Amino acid sequence: MVNIGLTVxxxxxxxxxxxxxxxxxxxRDKLGFHxxxxxxxEGECGACTVIMDGETVNSCLVMAFQANGSNxxxxxxxxxxxxxxxxxxxxIDAGAVQCGFCIPGMVLSTKALxxxxxxxxxxxxxxxxxxxxxxxxxxxKMLDATEMAIKYMEEEKE
Amino acid sequence: MKKIGKxxxxxxYGTGYGNGFPDVSRAIIRLLPEGKIGIYCGVxxxxxxxxxxMRQIAAEVLGLGVxxxxxxxxxxxxxxxxxxxxxxxxxxxxxxxxxxxCENMRxxxxxxxxxxxxxxxxxxxxxENGEIILGFFPQKRISFKELAEIYKGEKILEASGxxxxxxxxxxxxxxxxxxxxPYTFNACAVEVEVDTNTGIVNLLxxxxxQDAGRAVNPQLLEGQMDGGFAMGLGYALFEDLxxxxxxMKNNKFSKxxxxxxxxxxxxxxxxxxxxxxxAPYGAKGIGEPVMIPIAPAILNAIYDAIGVxxxxxxxxxxxxxxxxxxxx
Numbered sequence: 001m002v003n004i005g006l007t008v009x010x011x012x013x014x015x016x017x018x019x020x021x022x023x024x025x026x027x028r029d030k031l032g033f034h035x036x037x038x039x040x041x042e043g044e045c046g047a048c049t050v051i052m053d054g055e056t057v058n059s060c061l062v063m064a065f066q067a068n069g070s071n072x073x074x075x076x077x078x079x080x081x082x083x084x085x086x087x088x089x090x091x092i093d094a095g096a097v098q099c100g101f102c103i104p105g106m107v108l109s110t111k112a113l114x115x116x117x118x119x120x121x122x123x124x125x126x127x128x129x130x131x132x133x134x135x136x137x138x139x140x141k142m143l144d145a146t147e148m149a150i151k152y153m154e155e156e157k158e
Numbered sequence: 159m160k161k162i163g164k165x166x167x168x169x170x171y172g173t174g175y176g177n178g179f180p181d182v183s184r185a186i187i188r189l190l191p192e193g194k195i196g197i198y199c200g201v202x203x204x205x206x207x208x209x210x211x212m213r214q215i216a217a218e219v220l221g222l223g224v225x226x227x228x229x230x231x232x233x234x235x236x237x238x239x240x241x242x243x244x245x246x247x248x249x250x251x252x253x254x255x256x257x258x259x260c261e262n263m264r265x266x267x268x269x270x271x272x273x274x275x276x277x278x279x280x281x282x283x284x285x286e287n288g289e290i291i292l293g294f295f296p297q298k299r300i301s302f303k304e305l306a307e308i309y310k311g312e313k314i315l316e317a318s319g320x321x322x323x324x325x326x327x328x329x330x331x332x333x334x335x336x337x338x339x340p341y342t343f344n345a346c347a348v349e350v351e352v353d354t355n356t357g358i359v360n361l362l363x364x365x366x367x368q369d370a371g372r373a374v375n376p377q378l379l380e381g382q383m384d385g386g387f388a389m390g391l392g393y394a395l396f397e398d399l400x401x402x403x404x405x406m407k408n409n410k411f412s413k414x415x416x417x418x419x420x421x422x423x424x425x426x427x428x429x430x431x432x433x434x435x436x437a438p439y440g441a442k443g444i445g446e447p448v449m450i451p452i453a454p455a456i457l458n459a460i461y462d463a464i465g466v467x468x469x470x471x472x473x474x475x476x477x478x479x480x481x482x483x484x485x486x
Contacts, residue, residue, distance in 0.1 A: 040410065040411055042410060042411075042412075044410060044411035044412050045411055094377075095377040095378055095380070095381050096381075097205075098205035098206070098207075098381060098382075098385065099204060099205030100205065122424070125419070126418075126419040126420045126422070127419075127420060129419045130418040130419045130420045131418075132419075133411060133416060133418065134419075135385075135389070135416065136205050136381075136385045137381055137384060137385050137388075138381075138383075138384030138385040138386070138387050138388035138389075138417075138422055138425075139384070139388065139417075139418075139419040139422050140384045140422060140424060140425065141380070141381050141384060142419070143419070143424075
């Protein structure tokens with residue numbers, strides 16, 4: 001066992017974990033953030049994407065102890081004061097959600113993209129979410145949603 | 159050398175189980191407290207939008223907003239069976255069952271309105287924004303909410319509906335007949351760029367037209383068209399199970415490649431509305447048909463670009479290079 005401390009969705013957690021525990025298991029089973037989905041478990045599908053210190057990671061490929069001292073955002077950390085994040089709202093409004101399994105990871109990849117580049121073009125959005133596989137939507141509505149989210153966030157600033 | 163070609167693919171698809179097989183959907187409608195309407199129906203949401211479109215159909219019949227309709231589904235202890243979310247059948251089959259159940263509910267609501275308002279007939283009653291109104295004398299009116307106050311607990315108002323699709327069995331000897339109803343139609347056109355040095359095929363442009371009878375929810379429909387296009391694209395160019403001695407060799411996403419956002423392009427989607435007379439407000443399913451014309455359109459475009467006819471999918475760069483060499 002190893003003692004670690006990490007911030008998840010702006011809340012500090014101190015916990016003792018097995019050395020072989022994956023970050024996704026820590027988030028889901030120990031801390032109760034079930035919004036993070038496990039898809040392939042091999043770092044290929046992106047369903048388990050979370051944001052760790054500003055970068056997207058596949059939480060199935062990160063060991064829990066490696067997250068010691070880090071700052072993590074999961075899908076639960078997106079909404080504020082009971083209100084959906086503009087990216088989440090835009091995904092709904094654009095019809096970008098079908099079965100929904102890839103969506104938590106997809107939304108977090110979109111957030112990480114927009115945090116670094118507030119006005120990406122469609123090709124840059126395609127690249128930004130290309131680590132997240134979706135079998136239902138064909139991605140185009142997600143591009144529409146991202147463009148919509150950029151507008152929502154500008155309106156929020158005004 | 160990079161060569162450009164254009165191709166089209168067209169298809170028609172019989173929805174539902176077909177071939178005379180019993181294809182039944184059922185629904186129960188209840189008047190809930192606060193005057194909301196509950197649909198109790200086995201329709202399964204698999205991401206296709208049943209939860210939205212089924213409520214839209216009920217809202218249309220009962221003159222309510224979608225927010226006043228609750229769909230209770232996916233729990234066999236609470237609702238009747240509505241068949242599988244398969245065969246592109248839910249919009250047509252279960253949509254019909256829900257529409258019939260709601261029409262029966264409307265009859266029931268009118269009967270109870272006649273009693274509550276001491277009318278001598280249900281003639282002339284109309285549904286509007288959660289109220290039942292006598293059209294030519296609108297002072298006579300009662301809301302769903304008021305009716306729900308009267309009819310609660312054991313007296314709860316409910317109606318049911320059932321729809322069985324009409325299909326006929328094919329002749330076993332000749333394979334002839336009309337096994338499906340209804341059919342849905344589509345057409346896809348693509349422009350591709352083929353690199354004859356690498357065998358890589360790039361999509362440049364695509365237009366996709368899908369007949370939906372009536373688009374219950376155009377946004378969801380476009381989403382399914384995009385999704386079907388992406389699946390057809392993967393089927394044509396990337397996806398290979400690579401089965402050897404009965405074992406799937408490409409059993410992970412690093413080997414079994416499906417399209418990413420970077421493989422897709424923006425598609426010009428065209429929804430064709432030609433209402434089907436036996437369908438709920440004319441609407442037919444499109445779930446599976448949206449995949450079908452994509453791969454043929456891509457293969458035709460490759461042929462147009464380089465004059466090589468591909469007969470085995472997926473058209474990986476290796477296979478395409480081999481086909482080019484063999485045709486030379």
